[in-house]
Amino acid sequence: MEVKSQSRIELIDSLRGFALLGIILVNITFFTTSLQTISYGVDLWSGWYNELAMLLRGIVINGKFVLIFSFLFGFGMVLLQESSQAKGRSFNRIYFRRLTALLLFGLLHGIFIWYGDILTHYALMGFLLMLFQRCKPRTMLIWSLILLLIVPVLVTGASLLSSTAGQALEPMSQADARQIGVYYQERDAAIYGEGTVAQMTIQRVNDFIGSIFNMLLFYPQILGMFLMGAYFCKRRFLHKIQENRKGILRLVLIGGSVGLVLQLVISLTKKGLPFWGEAAALFVGAPLLALAYIGTFALLYQHKLWKKVLHWFSYPGKMAFTNYLLQSVLCGLIFYSYGLGWYGKIEPVLQMLIAVGIFALQAVFSRVWFNWLPIGPLEYVWRLFTYWGNPLNRGEKGKAASVHEAP
Template identity: 70%
Template structure:
């Protein structure tokens, strides 16, 4: 039993580290490209290798690994709840303090380090997750599926209703969108890449506010994945390979991948088609990733390989913040000022190098201390300064 429990924990740690790597691959473009330029979909780089990488990232990476983190956040809540009850502690006060600390970290991160912070959103939605803490697995599943489907259903309905309106809004042409994207890229490069720290703070605050409101449409999806993770944990689905895991791989992989291919490869999709591809395809493909990872992890040879992700996974909070700090030093004017100068293909290589260093750093750190530095601060606030016993690992830490 102890061996199975340990294997489950290392699986979650490894999956968390794997998700952290995928998120970094998706996030790095936001450190060197204007938020508005990305919104307009302007292509700034030529070269077949960049096109192939961006196509691959759009289909396989973008949005999926953040949803794995969302899944693990809900999974982690149940683990923490079970651990607290086993130790005779009241779960709700502990979790509330944990979320408040996460919210404070997120605001500081978003304003002073990087506007694309996700911690703030996780903290806010974490309070909603508390409402479901006593729900049975079946109830969690129903709410999860409902939340995951509500946005595509509403957008599809709105699209069908608006299609009868003869005064439809005329979207920007591709040329105009590209021109606007180039304009914002040049403006932001002058600020982030060459401006003063005060100018960067002002622009980052504006981008943080814009990014915050842009994320609101994804709140049902994120909360839905929270609840899916909680459901998986209560049902012990990842404890061993089951029929449901294989179904997730087959159904989620085939349908999810097909929808992502449609969204990325087919131009001129109606808005309802894009909504279905984005809000249904991404979660389905995400669940397939989780299932594949769990199945492969059962094989000893592969487990030895995937185990390297467990080191940054155990320090995911610290490594997530370090990625932002390092990218700020690389791309912003108070560092090397590489903003807007690194092609996507080299961004990928940079991510691989930095993440490899984080694996080494995390392994060395964890040999000496049981928690990462930011995890330790987070735990001090969560438990009102209770010290961490030497050699004790926190296996139920939440993901960001």
């Protein structure tokens, strides 16, 4: 069994922290805007700076960082499998308990804190990921590509068979869509921004159920990125950056250029794309760009000056489970009625500044936490579930374990 180097562990933790920043930059909008309003594509804010901020977020951030998180989830599965085998433990029992606990946390998060929970979906897809644990790297790669491409291929095929398929996403005029979106925004602002805890809970449960159905279309993509991360781990691409530098650089150049073009097309096409065009941008462009981000981050991490900066992402990354849920708690305190009640009152530019501020505080908080304790608080609880007690082995300082214990 290959000994894992400290620099490699820092890279994975830093990548996870980097993904957390991108995730809150996207998620914060869902804390202050109705889910239905977002679904109808209604822009509530005017001003060139808000339009520019939303455009850049759509091109560079939306949908990419949750895929990095998904990639790292699959990567971590292989690491935990190797660690369990090296210690003579049953991986299946450990991972089953781990996913069951994650599912429980996700349900509690979605029902009582924020409806946009991703942990529930990761847990469900994680059970399917277990079916691939004994596959060879090449098999994992093939299945990853199939799952990542299945939705755009099916959509394109349906579009070719039916001339009306491309119009399926536009059953109403933009004026009607805006009117409906504004209605839902005002309704949700009255509930989340001014309502009682009971009213918010009922609406949150309804939105949670709705978001689960919305995510079903993305399940193949999530599982596909899980398998891509597992493939990278089995092939040791991120274990030995210098040895794989040429391949990673090709991934950055090809994935980054193609992915960026597809994201530019979907973001700059004002009148909308046909169904198959949107599917290609969402299900091909976003994963390519996410992989390019991973490769770029890994290459930059090999330089001393860049590493000093990027290393700060490792602190929130080591306790990503805690920080992900903490982001929801803090956003609830800012935007919901039991806190400041700023729901629907903060424009996109300020939303993003608040998100960056929250993440900066988390980075400092995490850095201070690890000066005193070796593992994050919710990571500790998660390990209690996973290992039936004994959350920290004697002599373990949390550094090596952090790779395995973040969602």
